[in-house]
Amino acid sequence: MALTLTCPVCGKRNGYEFRYGGEDKGPKPDGFGLTPDAWCEYVHMNRCVAGIQKEWWCHKDGCGVWFTTHRDTLKNLEVDPMEAPS
Amino acid sequence: MLDRHKPLWGKPPQLKKSYDAVIIGGGLHGLATAYFLARHHGMQNIAILEKRYIGFGGAGRNTAIVRANQRTQANVPLYKEALDLWPVLTKELDYNLMFFNCGNLNLLHSEAAVSAARMAIASAQFQGVKSHLIDAKTCKEMMPALNIAEDITYPIFGAMYHPPGGIVRHDAVVWGLAKGAAKYGCHIHQQTEVTGINVENGKVVSVDTDRGTLNTPRVLLSAGGYSAAISYHMLGIKLPISVLNIQAMVTQPLKPILNHVISSGAYHAYANQTLKGEIATGAHMDAWPNYTTQTTAYYIRHQAQAITEMLPCLKGVKFMRHWSGLADMTPDMAPIMDGNNLIEGYFMNCGWGYFGFKSCTATGKYMAQFMATGECPDILKPFHLGRYAQHRLMGETPALVTYTADN
Numbered sequence: 001m002a003l004t005l006t007c008p009v010c011g012k013r014n015g016y017e018f019r020y021g022g023e024d025k026g027p028k029p030d031g032f033g034l035t036p037d038a039w040c041e042y043v044h045m046n047r048c049v050a051g052i053q054k055e056w057w058c059h060k061d062g063c064g065v066w067f068t069t070h071r072d073t074l075k076n077l078e079v080d081p082m083e084a085p086s
Numbered sequence: 087m088l089d090r091h092k093p094l095w096g097k098p099p100q101l102k103k104s105y106d107a108v109i110i111g112g113g114l115h116g117l118a119t120a121y122f123l124a125r126h127h128g129m130q131n132i133a134i135l136e137k138r139y140i141g142f143g144g145a146g147r148n149t150a151i152v153r154a155n156q157r158t159q160a161n162v163p164l165y166k167e168a169l170d171l172w173p174v175l176t177k178e179l180d181y182n183l184m185f186f187n188c189g190n191l192n193l194l195h196s197e198a199a200v201s202a203a204r205m206a207i208a209s210a211q212f213q214g215v216k217s218h219l220i221d222a223k224t225c226k227e228m229m230p231a232l233n234i235a236e237d238i239t240y241p242i243f244g245a246m247y248h249p250p251g252g253i254v255r256h257d258a259v260v261w262g263l264a265k266g267a268a269k270y271g272c273h274i275h276q277q278t279e280v281t282g283i284n285v286e287n288g289k290v291v292s293v294d295t296d297r298g299t300l301n302t303p304r305v306l307l308s309a310g311g312y313s314a315a316i317s318y319h320m321l322g323i324k325l326p327i328s329v330l331n332i333q334a335m336v337t338q339p340l341k342p343i344l345n346h347v348i349s350s351g352a353y354h355a356y357a358n359q360t361l362k363g364e365i366a367t368g369a370h371m372d373a374w375p376n377y378t379t380q381t382t383a384y385y386i387r388h389q390a391q392a393i394t395e396m397l398p399c400l401k402g403v404k405f406m407r408h409w410s411g412l413a414d415m416t417p418d419m420a421p422i423m424d425g426n427n428l429i430e431g432y433f434m435n436c437g438w439g440y441f442g443f444k445s446c447t448a449t450g451k452y453m454a455q456f457m458a459t460g461e462c463p464d465i466l467k468p469f470h471l472g473r474y475a476q477h478r479l480m481g482e483t484p485a486l487v488t489y490t491a492d493n
Contacts, residue, residue, distance in 0.1 A: 002382045003374070016384055020374035022328075040475035044326035044417055048314035050377055073329075076376040 003076055009063040021056030023047060024068050052079050094181075094261050095140075095268035101275060104301035105133040107457060108293045110280050110316065111309035112136025113145045115435055115442060117263035117274075118450020119306060119457070124270030125178075126451070127458035132272040133302075135295060137279040141260035143310045147379070147411025148443040149334050149368040151347050151358055153190045153251030154215050156441075157206050158481050160468035161420060162213040165441075167465075168448035172254055175447060181262035184255035184361060188346050190248040191225065193396070195240035195352040203246040210248070217248045231343045231397050238395050240352040251347060253358050256443060263450075283320045283432070290431035304457055306425075306433045311377070311412025313436035323428060326474045327414045327437050331378065332371040333385045335408035339363035343399065355392040365400065367393055371413060371440075379410045413440045418479035423449070423469040425456055433457055434471070 003015030029042050047053070051074060058066045070079040107123060109116040112134050123129040136142070152172065154165035172185040194200050203219060210217035221244045222234045234242050264274055275297075282294035283305055292301045307313050314327035340363050349356035357367040369389045372382070386408060394401045416422060416437040425433030435453050438445065452463045462470075473479065 002384060003372075015372075015374075036477065037475045040326075040477075041324070044474045045324035046314065046327055046375075047318050047324060048327055048329055048375065050312075050315045050319075055374075071374075071376075073376045074378065076372075076378045076380060 003071075003078070005057060005069060005078055007059045007062060007065065008067050009065050010059060013059070013062060017059060017061040019058045019060040021058055021066065023049075024054040024056060050074055094265040095274050098276070099273040101278070101295075101297050102131075102133070102273070102300070105273070106131040106302065107304040107306065108132075108300055108302040109134045109306045109308055110293070111143075111307070111312070112140035112264075112274060112276060113143050113308065113310050113442075114141075114259060114263065114446035115310070115438075115449055115453070116306070116308040117260065117267055118446045119308060119435070119453045120267040120272045120450075121263050121270070122451045122454035123458060124267060124272050127454060129458055130271040132267075133300060134267070134272060134274045135278045135280050135293070136274070136276045139276050140264055140274060141257065143312070144411050144413075144438075144442050145256060145260050147334070147409055148256055148440075149356065149358065149366045150253045150256045150360070150443070151190070151251070151356065151368075152185075152254050152444040153248055153347070154444075155190065155192065155206060155210055155217050155246065155248040155251065156482060157209060158420070159209060159213070160480060161482055162209055162215060164448050164452075164465055165445055166213060166215050167451070168445045169250055171447035171451070175262065179262040179266045181258065181265055182255075183258045183262055185252065186254075186361065187250055187252040188358075190251035190347040190349065191229065192246040192248070193225070193348060193350040193352075194243050194245055195350065196243060199351065200243055203244075207246060215248070216250050217246060220245050220247050229344065229346060229348070231399050232348075233396055233398050240350070240395075242396075253347065253360070255361070259446070280316070280320075285321070285429050285432075288430055290429060304431045304433065306435060306453065306457060308435045308453075310436070310438070310442060311414045313434065314414055315377075317434065317436075321429070321432070325422065325437065325471070326416055327422075329375045329377060330371040330373065330413050330415055331376060331380065331410045332368070332413045332440050333381050333408065333410045334366065334368045335381075335386060335389060335405045336360070336364040336366045337400065337403045338406050340365065340403065344397075348396070350392070350396060353392040353396060355389060355396070357393060357397070364406065365393070365403070377412065379412065381408045381410045415439045417474070419482040420480040421445070421449075421469055422471050423453065423456075423466045424471045425462070426460060427470075427472075
C-alpha cells in the first residue's frame with residue numbers, strides 16, 4: 001500500500017510525486033547568539049515518532065509547493081489534521 | 087520431529103531480578119556484543135531483551151552482502167575487521183555461517199564514478215583492504231552474463247573489484263551468535279518488551295519490561311531501526327536519525343550465473359546469487375520515515391528494469407518474494423556508537439542505516455570492550471554522538487549506492 005498525500009494546490013496525489021522535508025521543528029532559530037548545539041538540534045536531531053507526526057513535504061514532481069501535513073509513521077498513511085494531536 | 091525441536095540457544099531462561107548488563111534488541115549487534123562480553127570479558131550475567139524474536143529486524147531483512155570498501159579512514163578499519171571475523175567466528179561458534187567470499191564488483195557508469203572509485207580504492211589499499219579498478223572488458227570476462235553494451239541507460243565504464251567481500255548466510259549468523267552467547271550463560275529473552283529505562287543521579291539503575299523490572303548498571307541500546315524512537319521516548323535523547331524502509335526481493339532459483347556480488351549506484355541496484363540459486367537483489371528505500379516494512383510495486387518494477395538491463399539473461403525470471411526492513415539513516419551515513427557520557431552506564435549503538443549486517447561482528451567486539459572496561463576503544467572514538475554538534479560529519483555519504491531524500 002503506497003502513500004498518497006494531499007497537496008494544497010493539486011489535491012490527493014501519489015506519494016512518490018513528493019519529497020519529504022523532515023519533521024516539523026518550528027521556525028528556524030534566530031542566528032544571533034545561536035550555539036552549535038542549538039543549531040545541531042534544529043538541523044539534525046529527530047524525534048522519530050512511532051505514530052502521528054507533523055512534517056514538511058514538497059510537491060516535487062507537481063506544482064512545487066511546500067506544505068505541512070500529518071502522517072502516521074506506523075501505518076504510512078496521511079492523517080486528517082482534525083484527528084491529529086496538536 | 088517438529089514438536090521436539092529445541093532451539094540452539096536452549097530453553098527460554100527464567101528472568102532474573104538483576105543483570106550486570108542489559109542489551110535492548112536481539113539482533114546481530116546485540117547478540118554479538120553479548121557473545122564478546124561473555125567470551126572476552128568474562129561477563130556472563132547478561133540479558134538480551136527482544137520484543138519479538140531474535141533476528142526479526144534488519145538481521146533477517148538484509149541481502150546478506152558483506153564488504154569492507156567504505157570510503158573514510160575511520161570506517162574502513164572497522165568493516166575490515168568485521169569481514170576478517172567471519173571465518174574466525176565460524177570456527178569459534180562451531181556453526182557454519184556459510185561465508186562465501188566471492189568478491190564484490192561495484193559497477194561504474196561514468197568517468198566521474200571511476201575517479202571517485204580511485205579515491206575509495208586508494209583508501210582501501212592504504213588500510214590493507216584488497217580493492218582495485220578493472221575495465222569493462224575485464225568485468226565481462228569475470229561475469230559473462232553482464233551487459234557491457236554502450237546503448238543501455240547507464241553503460242558500464244569499469245568496476246571497483248573488492249575480492250575479499252561476499253555473502254554470509256544471515257539466519258545462520260543470528261542462530262550461531264545466539265548459540266554462542268547462550269553457551270556462556272547469557273540470557274536471551276524473546277517476547278520481552280522494554281518499556282522504560284530508569285536513571286537515578288545520572289546513572290542507569292534498572293530497565294522496565296512487560297515482564298518486570300531488571301536492575302542493572304549497564305544498558306546497551308542496540309535496537310536497530312527502533313533505536314531512535316526508544317531513545318527519545320524513554321530518555322528524551324534525540325538522535326540525528328531518520329528511519330526509512332529499504333526494500334529487497336529474490337527471484338526463483340537459477341543455475342549459477344552470478345559469481346560475484348554486483349552493485350551499481352547509477353541503476354540503484356545490487357544483486358548476488360544465494361547458495362540456493364536465487365538472485366537476491368536490493369532496491370530503493372522510500373525516502374520518508376515509516377515503520378511499516380511495507381513493499382511497493384513501484385520499486386519491484388524499478389528493480390526488474392535495472393537488473394534486466396545489467397543482466398539481460400534474467401528477463402522473464404520471476405520474483406518469488408519481496409520484503410522490507412528498517413534503515414536508521416544518519417546524515418553522514420556513518421553509525422553512532424557512544425556511551426557513558428550523557429548517562430553513566432548508558433551505551434548506544436545505532437544509526438547503522440543499511441550497513442548493520444556487514445559490521446555486526448567487529449561492532450560487537452568493540453562495544454563489548456567499551457561496556458566491560460568503560461573506556462571507549464580508539465577504533466570507536468570517531469563515531470561519538472557529539473560529532474554532529476561539532477559539525478564533524480563523516481564523508482560516507484557518497485557511498486556505493488546512496489540514498490537521499492531526492493532519489
